[in-house]
Amino acid sequence: MRTDLVPDDLWERVAPLLPPVPERRHRFPGRLRAPDRAALAGVMYVLRTGVAWRDVPAEIVGCSGVTAWRRLRDWTEAGVWSRLHAALLTELRRANLLDLDDCAVDGSHVRALKGGGHVGPSPVDRARPGSKHHLIVDRHGTPLAITLTGGNRHDVTQLLPLLDAVPPIRGLRGRPRRRPRHLYADRGYDFDKYRRLLRQRGIKPLIARRGVAHGSGLGKVRWVVERAFAWLHQFKRLRIRYERRADLHQGLLELACGLICLRRLRPSL
Secondary structure, rough: OOOOOOOHHHHHHHHHHOOOOOOOOOOOOOOOOOOOHHHHHHEEEEEEEHOOHHHHHHHHHOOHHHHHHHHHHHHHOOEEEEHHHHHHHHHHHOOOOOOOOOEEEEEEEEEEOOOOOOOOEEOOOOEEEEEEEEEEEEEOEEEEEEEEEEOOOOHHHHHHHHOOOOOOOOOOOHHHHHHHHOOOHHHOOOOOOHHHHHHHHOOOOEEEOOOOOOEEEHHHHHHHHHHHHHHHHHHHOOOOOOOOHHHHHHHHHHHHHHHHHHHHHHHHO
C-alpha cells in the first residue's frame, strides 16, 4: 500500500473513530478481512483521482475497489467522517487557527450523472440532473459545515440548515462555539426574512443587496468561500456526483473537509 495515500497523521485521527471489527469465526472463517488502512487508502484514491470503484488498482491500494466502497458505506453510516471533521475543527480552534467571528456562505452546482437522492433539474445547466453543495467557512476559508441538496434548491432556503449543521467546536475554555458573529453572503441570500432570522440567532447579516452596484466591499471577506470550493474541487470525485446514494456523496464531502482542516494543522503540528 502506498503510504502517501493515508499519511500517519490522518490515520492516527481516523483509527479511533472506526467501528469495532467483528470477531472472526473459528469455523468457516472465510476470506481474511482487508486492513482498514488499506480500505481507507482505496477511498482516498477514488476521492483524489475520481476513478470508478471497479478501477481502483488493488496492487497499489492494498484492497479491491469494492471492498473500499463497502468500508466507505459502513463508515459513513457510523458517522465517522462528521466526527473526524468536528475533531479537526476542535484542534484548529485549540491552535488559534479558527476565526469564527466572521463566516461566509455560498452554494455550488455539480452535475449528477447517475441520479439518486438530492438531485433536481439544475437551473444553470439546462435543467440537467444536478446537486448543490452548500458551504459555510470561517474567515480563513476553513470549512465548518457542508450540506447536499438537489440542484434546483435555492441557496437561501438552506441557510439555516447549514448553520445548524455546524458542530459544537470545542478547544478553548467556555462553551463550544457553533455560530458566527457576522455572516457574509452574496445577493442570492438577499431576503429580509432571513436577515431577521439571523438577527434572532445573534448573528449580524452582511449580505449584498440586489440592484445595487458592485463595490460594497463585502467581497474582501467573502472570497474565501469561493477558494474553499476550489479546494474541494481539487478532489476530482467531487467535481461531478457519481454516487447514487446521497449519504455516500455527503460522506466524501465531509472527508474532504476534514482533509482541508488537516492541511491547515500541519504547519503547526
